[in-house]
Amino acid sequence: MTRAPFDIGQYRAAGGYASVEKMLKTMAPGDVLDLVKNSGLKGRGGAGFPTGLKWSFVPMGENAPKTKYLVVNADEMEPGTFKDRLLMEGDPHLLLEGMMIAAYTIQANTAYIFLRGEYLRAEKLLKNAIAEAHSKGLLGRNIQGSGFDLEIILHTSAGRYICGEETALLNALEGKRANPRAKPPFPQVSGLWGKPTIVNNVETLCNLPGIVNYGIEWYKGLGLGADAGTKLCGVSGRVKNPGCWELPLGTPIRELLEDKAGGMCDGYELRAFLPGGGSTDFLLPQHLDLTLDYDVIGKAGSRLATGTMIVLDDQTCPVGMVGNLMKFFSHESCGWCTPCRDGLPWIDEIFQRFEKGGGLESDMQVLTDHLEYLGPGRTFCALAPGAMAPLGSALRHFRDDFHDHIHGGGCPWQR
Amino acid sequence: MWTGEDYEYDAECSAMWELALQAMGSSTHACRFSASFDRGQARSHRVFVMTAIIATSAARLAARALTAEEKHEIDHEMTLYPDKKAVGLEALKIVQKHQGWVSDESLMAVADYLGMSAHELDGVATFFNLIFRRPVGKNVILFCDSVSCWIMGCDRIKDHISKRLGIDYGQTTADGEYTLLPVPCLGDCDRAPVMLMDGEQHRNLTPEKIDQLFAERAQKK
Known part of the structure; x- marks a missing residue:
């Protein structure tokens, strides 16, 4: 992203905030909810949960709590993920417009953006955009004479991956250590300061203005397969043209890797890839003709997740790559539950030994056991199960590489 | 008590x-x-x-007095949240911005100001990677060591920086200019390897680029 983002004048001239004007004039909150539900929009943060369904759990009506919150999860820190930063730096008003739609739907009058502390440029641009929107009467009290009030507050964090977990994020926003909370109750019912709260990812919210402006049929028509809409898809690693593109869901992975990212760098072959950030299972070259669809990737044993693909080439050590991820997850474990707090450092220590040449055959069984101990249902949140995705798939696909490390006295790429 | x-x-x-x-x-x-x-x-x-x-x-240890400027900024943050305790992290960041790091005396002053116990606030301070409970250099280099940067050879760049500055992760140069810290993925993976220094992201790093960067900074001084 090289151009400066649109200021509010340029943004409005290009059709910006039209969805908010349309919504405030012609739609009741329930209408927007139905629209988003029927649009098929799924959360773009990683889990892919249907957005409208998530919203529908918020208590509405006269007996519902008066105070509700919208929170934007802008704590992008998934390894290999670089899409929300592009949106916030390239089009901060689009995020604010999406937030207004979400906040109006659940009738929240306060919205927090939980921004990653390291995203300094995004912080500056968002602050400026919020001030601009205020000055034009798009935020504040009685917006456009609709009777709807909304304040958007920018909160900057200070670096901790676990804050991406929505209940940990809420604890952090309340000024506590960012440990995840037990669910239920879910945030939609009891979230920030015990009030009904929706937490949505940046990219998810940026889909909303289009849906309100152009409707369900248009939005569904954007997707090429079963899923509706478009998705920001990125490629990093040894490819000719690494980057991030907005593509229709249902686009073949091959098109992303070969047409957009230009294929592998000269002299490098594709060995495997993580389709959606560090917490996804490795896919292989044979999977290139699969499409970027939540279910399609899911059936192949991985997840579309953040949609930002990390490419492993044939001259990079797969064991080292997974070891790097394990070090990350181990460091970022919040320490709340035992399997994660003690299991991940154990795994990290094993990978360090693999690297230096102290690996044991028995380590393979220990790693395999951890797939279960740290798997879904065994931990408090999704951090450790996420870490097990690249580990488990690496143990399946790169058995020989592990063997070389254990019996060859360390990493063969370092020898 | x-x-x-x-x-x-x-x-x-x-x-x-x-x-x-x-x-x-x-x-x-x-x-x-x-x-x-x-x-x-x-x-x-x-x-x-x-x-x-x-x-x-x-x-x-005695809590030091917060400066008027620090108080003013913390007061502003308090208007944005329904609960005083919620601004703990913001207040620590404000103090760190002015003092360079969060000393025990600063921590206690903030805790007093927010009506929290010092250990409750320290629980927050020690949780977050970017709150420094020890002195750091004037410039903190946040060097990305996550997966995409690793694939693109960040270890070699890190070694080059370490050699040039004579410091490893977690250390500060003798002249107090630089502290080197690893940071998780900076979200710039298509331009790896990357690092953040002085609020500016430096991308597609090579040893030559690092040399140029530090040479420019030495010249400016």
Whole structure:
């Protein structure tokens, strides 16, 4: 992203905030909810949960709590993920417009953006955009004479991956250590300061203005397969043209890797890839003709997740790559539950030994056991199960590489 | 507060207590230290010992006075949240912006100001990667060591920086100019390897680029 983002004048001239004007004039909150539900929009943060369904759990009506919150999860820190930063730096008003739609739907009058502390440029641009929107009467009290009030507050964090977990994020926003909370109750019912709260990812919210402006049929028509809409898809690693593109869901992975990212760098072959950030299972070259669809990737044993693909080439050590991820997850474990707090450092220590040449055959069984101990249902949140995705798939696909490390006295790429 | 009558004496806790006192003497902060004897201790003992440490720490260290500017900025943050405690992290960031790091004296001052206990606030301070509880250099280099940067050879770049500055991760140069820290994925993976210095992201790093960057900075000084 090289151009400066649109200021509010340029943004409005290009059709910006039209969805908010349309919504405030012609739609009741329930209408927007139905629209988003029927649009098929799924959360773009990683889990892919249907957005409208998530919203529908918020208590509405006269007996519902008066105070509700919208929170934007802008704590992008998934390894290999670089899409929300592009949106916030390239089009901060689009995020604010999406937030207004979400906040109006659940009738929240306060919205927090939980921004990653390291995203300094995004912080500056968002602050400026919020001030601009205020000055034009798009935020504040009685917006456009609709009777709807909304304040958007920018909160900057200070670096901790676990804050991406929505209940940990809420604890952090309340000024506590960012440990995840037990669910239920879910945030939609009891979230920030015990009030009904929706937490949505940046990219998810940026889909909303289009849906309100152009409707369900248009939005569904954007997707090429079963899923509706478009998705920001990125490629990093040894490819000719690494980057991030907005593509229709249902686009073949091959098109992303070969047409957009230009294929592998000269002299490098594709060995495997993580389709959606560090917490996804490795896919292989044979999977290139699969499409970027939540279910399609899911059936192949991985997840579309953040949609930002990390490419492993044939001259990079797969064991080292997974070891790097394990070090990350181990460091970022919040320490709340035992399997994660003690299991991940154990795994990290094993990978360090693999690297230096102290690996044991028995380590393979220990790693395999951890797939279960740290798997879904065994931990408090999704951090450790996420870490097990690249580990488990690496143990399946790169058995020989592990063997070389254990019996060859360390990493063969370092020898 | 710590009261002797409530404290069930046993040899193990006594040893902890001695260690805690030593730690206070060398200004190691209480909560990080307390974590090392958390495990396996009966909860009641833990609470008493921790309270004792905090009480001791209060006796030996005094909260410094927050500057008018710091107070002003913290006051503004308070208007944005329904609960004073919620601005703990913001307040720590404000203090760090002005002082360079968060000393025990600063931490206690913020805790007093927000009506929190020092250990509660330190629990927050020590949780977050970017709150510095030890002095750092004038420039903190946040060097991305996550997966995409690793694939693109960030280890080699890190070694080059380490050699050039004579510091490893977690260390500060003798002249107090630079501190080098690893940071998780900076979200710039298509332009890896990357690092953040002085609020600016530096991308597609090579040893030559690093040399150029530091040469330019030396010239500016």
